[in-house]
Amino acid sequence: MAEPEAPIATAASAWRAGIRASFGPQSAAMMATFLAFGAACRGADMPIAWMLASCVLVYGMPGQMILLAVPGLPGVMGATVANARFLPMAVTLAPYLGPRGWMGAHFIAVTPWVVAIRHLPGVHPRLGLAWFLGCGSVACALGTMAAVVGFYSAGALPASMRAGLLYANAFYFALLMAGDLARPAVRPAVVGGILAAPLALLLPPAEGLLLAGLVGGTGAWLWRRMRP
Amino acid sequence: MNAAEADWAPLLLAAAVGLTMRIAGVLMARRMRPDHPFVAWAGALAGATLAAFVVIALVAPSGPAAGVPPLVRAAGLGAALLAYVRWGLLAGLVAGITVLSLLAAALAGQNL
Incomplete structure (x- = not known):
């Protein structure tokens, strides 16, 4: 019989609980995408220092992929737009992180958010930040380690497997989107983005993505507001 | 570099x-x-x-990913969705990558 989990009563126990929560299927899927990112960086002839800085400092895979693919200011714009979802995610987590919640802000990304939004309602707000720092920092470290493995194993992998890993990010986010289609609050935005995606082909990549997101997102927001 | x-x-x-x-x-x-x-x-x-990022990445990819034929991409996505519905996120991801890799290998006439 499994030992019952110790109650979360101190910052240390909250931090450890956050670490434990970070090991799960979501993190495994995230690691696959970071593995692919590492291989893609190697394929693009980027130095490992750039890849590590991208994983640790940006820590948002769509933005990281855009920065890799699109050079200069358009890449920054595209990455900013692609990672703009961090803002509403931060808003939804803030009530659970306490008055110093900004200290954990860097780790607000899709995977830690998905885990945190399920666990944090059961953690006292006084301990929420410690919990999230444990969860977020380990998730970021796991992703970075996977990227290093991908970077150094890229040359050893068969071309077909590299092709598969190149699509890990797209599949991962496609599956998260498929899950979002079952959530009425999120569904219009996903549908709006899918319908507006062809607009992205009319302009250079970063600006095109900005346009598609703006049109699809605003359309979805208006549609939801006009509904009774 | x-x-x-x-x-x-x-x-x-x-x-x-x-x-x-x-x-x-x-x-x-x-x-x-x-x-x-x-x-x-x-x-x-x-x-x-x-959502737009995902659609573009799958329908009109750029760079090395563009070398994967559309039907292989579609098969990978289909396998990912089927496995996701049945077994969850990680299984979906593994199934998608595996099917895409196997089909890409078959088309290229190589072994994994």
Whole structure:
């Protein structure tokens, strides 16, 4: 019989609980995408220092992929737009992180958010930040380690497997989107983005993505507001 | 390319903007409710952008990913969705990558 989990009563126990929560299927899927990112960086002839800085400092895979693919200011714009979802995610987590919640802000990304939004309602707000720092920092470290493995194993992998890993990010986010289609609050935005995606082909990549997101997102927001 | 030759400015700028957005979101929550219209609009924009990013990545990829034929991409996505519905996120991801890799290998006449 499994030992019952110790109650979360101190910052240390909250931090450890956050670490434990970070090991799960979501993190495994995230690691696959970071593995692919590492291989893609190697394929693009980027130095490992750039890849590590991208994983640790940006820590948002769509933005990281855009920065890799699109050079200069358009890449920054595209990455900013692609990672703009961090803002509403931060808003939804803030009530659970306490008055110093900004200290954990860097780790607000899709995977830690998905885990945190399920666990944090059961953690006292006084301990929420410690919990999230444990969860977020380990998730970021796991992703970075996977990227290093991908970077150094890229040359050893068969071309077909590299092709598969190149699509890990797209599949991962496609599956998260498929899950979002079952959530009425999120569904219009996903549908709006899918319908507006062809607009992205009319302009250079970063600006095109900005346009598609703006049109699809605003359309979805208006549609939801006009509904009774 | 070595570290000195890499273009660091866009990366550092994007990281700074990303951190600012995250901190702003946390600080904003003190003044706004999660269902505030601005937050709802930002959330819709973020969701739509991610959805568009995925569609473009799958339908009109660029770089090395563009070398994978559309039917192979579609088969990979189909396998991922089927496995996701049946067994969950990780199984879906593994199935998608595996099917795409196997089909790409078969088309190229090589073994994994």
